[in-house]
Amino acid sequence: MSPFYGGSHKQLIDLLKENIPSCSVFTLPAKKWHWRARTSALFFSQTVPTCSSYRVLFSSSVLNLCELVSLRPDLARLKKVLYFHENQLVYPVRKSQDRDFQYGYNEVLSCLVSDVVVFNSHFNMDSFLSSILPFMKKIPDHRPKDLAQQIRPKCVVMNYPVQFPDVSREHDKNPELFFNTLLRLKEKLLDFHVSVLGETFTDVPEIFSLARVSLDSNILNWGFLPSKDHYLQVLCDADVVVSTAKHEFFGVAMLEAVHCGCFPLCPKALVYPEIFPEQYLYSTPEQLCKRLQELCRRPDLAREHITMVTPLCFVAFLFSFGSQSVNWFWFCAGGHLLVLLDLPEDTVSVFADI
Known part of the structure; x- marks a missing residue:
C-alpha cells in the first residue's frame, strides 16, 4: 500500500x-x-x-x-x-x-x-x-x-534499491546555501554552468526566482525535464553534483549522479557519512565554496576522478509464515554491479544495480 x-x-x-x-x-x-x-x-x-x-x-x-x-x-x-x-x-x-x-x-x-x-x-x-x-x-x-x-x-x-527517479526542489534541500555559494563563485569570475532539475511544487523558496535571474548566463537546464533519458543525459554531462540538504534519509539523487560520473560534494551530516568517504564531505559553507572554486579552476580533477562510495548493505531477510516462507534479498553496494545469485525458485529477489 x-x-x-x-x-x-x-x-x-x-x-x-x-x-x-x-x-x-x-x-x-x-x-x-x-x-x-x-x-x-x-x-x-x-x-x-x-x-x-x-x-x-x-x-x-x-x-x-x-x-x-x-x-x-x-x-x-x-x-x-x-x-x-x-x-x-x-x-x-x-x-x-x-x-x-x-x-x-x-x-x-x-x-x-x-x-x-x-x-x-x-x-x-x-x-x-x-x-x-x-x-x-x-x-x-x-x-x-x-x-x-x-x-x-x-x-x-535495508538500503533503498536505487533506480533513476526525478528529483524535486524543496526548502529542506537548503537551496539558499546552494545558490548563495554559486553567486559567490560568480563574483569571483569563475567559469561554471549549472543545471537545476526537478518538479516545481506550490511552495517554492524565493531564492529560486532570484537565482534564476542572477545566474541566467550560467544556467544550462532549469526545472522539470520531460523525459528520463534527458534527465540522465544532463547528469552524464555534469562534472560535479552538490547536496546542501538539511534533510536526507538516503540520498537517491546523489547516488544517481555519481552513477552517471559526477564528483559529489555532500554535507558531513545526515545519511551522507554512511555512503560517502571523507573526501566528498564538507562541514561548513566556506568549505563547500572552497572545494567548488578548486573544481572550477581545475575541472579535470572531477572529470578524471573515479568516485568510490562506501559499500552499503547486503541483506538477506526471512519472513516466516508457518509452513511457508518468503526470502527477501535486498542488495545495494557501491559501484556498477551485475548481480547474479543462485537463488531457490521460490525466492523473491529485489536487486539494485547502482
Missing part, C-alpha cells in the same frame, strides 16, 4: 510489484501529502478487498497502519511490514511550531502494530528511535514509556 505513489515511493512499489508474483498494489496519487497521512487509512479500509490468500501487508510510513488494522481486523492478522523512506520525528520544518505532532505520533503507533519496521539507512533508523523519547515529552502528562525499546527489536536497515 502506498498512499503517496510518486517519486521514490513509486519506484519501490513498482520494483516490488515486478519481482513478487501475484501481489496486489493499492495506491493514491502523490498529491497533498498531509491529507494522505491523515485520511488514507480510512480510504484503504473501504477499498482493499477481503482476500484469504493475502500473507504480507507492506506499506510506507505515510499510512497510519494502526488505524487501518483497527478498521480491518482481517488485515491485522497479516505479516505487517512498515517501510520508512523518511521519518517525521526529525523531518525539518522552518519553525518548530510548524511541526504537527500527529504525523510523528502516527508513525510511532504504526511501528507498534507492525511486525517488521524497515528503514532505508542507519541515519533514518537511529534518528527516529533516538527522537521518540524527547518527542513524547511534548505530551503534557501521562506520557507512554519505553516505546523505543518496544520498537527497536523490530527494526532493520
Whole structure:
C-alpha cells in the first residue's frame, strides 16, 4: 500500500510489484501529502478487498497502519511490514511550531502494530528511535514509556534499491546555501554552468526566482525535464553534483549522479557519512565554496576522478509464515554491479544495480 505513489515511493512499489508474483498494489496519487497521512487509512479500509490468500501487508510510513488494522481486523492478522523512506520525528520544518505532532505520533503507533519496521539507512533508523523519547515529552502528562525499546527489536536497515527517479526542489534541500555559494563563485569570475532539475511544487523558496535571474548566463537546464533519458543525459554531462540538504534519509539523487560520473560534494551530516568517504564531505559553507572554486579552476580533477562510495548493505531477510516462507534479498553496494545469485525458485529477489 502506498498512499503517496510518486517519486521514490513509486519506484519501490513498482520494483516490488515486478519481482513478487501475484501481489496486489493499492495506491493514491502523490498529491497533498498531509491529507494522505491523515485520511488514507480510512480510504484503504473501504477499498482493499477481503482476500484469504493475502500473507504480507507492506506499506510506507505515510499510512497510519494502526488505524487501518483497527478498521480491518482481517488485515491485522497479516505479516505487517512498515517501510520508512523518511521519518517525521526529525523531518525539518522552518519553525518548530510548524511541526504537527500527529504525523510523528502516527508513525510511532504504526511501528507498534507492525511486525517488521524497515528503514532505508542507519541515519533514518537511529534518528527516529533516538527522537521518540524527547518527542513524547511534548505530551503534557501521562506520557507512554519505553516505546523505543518496544520498537527497536523490530527494526532493520535495508538500503533503498536505487533506480533513476526525478528529483524535486524543496526548502529542506537548503537551496539558499546552494545558490548563495554559486553567486559567490560568480563574483569571483569563475567559469561554471549549472543545471537545476526537478518538479516545481506550490511552495517554492524565493531564492529560486532570484537565482534564476542572477545566474541566467550560467544556467544550462532549469526545472522539470520531460523525459528520463534527458534527465540522465544532463547528469552524464555534469562534472560535479552538490547536496546542501538539511534533510536526507538516503540520498537517491546523489547516488544517481555519481552513477552517471559526477564528483559529489555532500554535507558531513545526515545519511551522507554512511555512503560517502571523507573526501566528498564538507562541514561548513566556506568549505563547500572552497572545494567548488578548486573544481572550477581545475575541472579535470572531477572529470578524471573515479568516485568510490562506501559499500552499503547486503541483506538477506526471512519472513516466516508457518509452513511457508518468503526470502527477501535486498542488495545495494557501491559501484556498477551485475548481480547474479543462485537463488531457490521460490525466492523473491529485489536487486539494485547502482
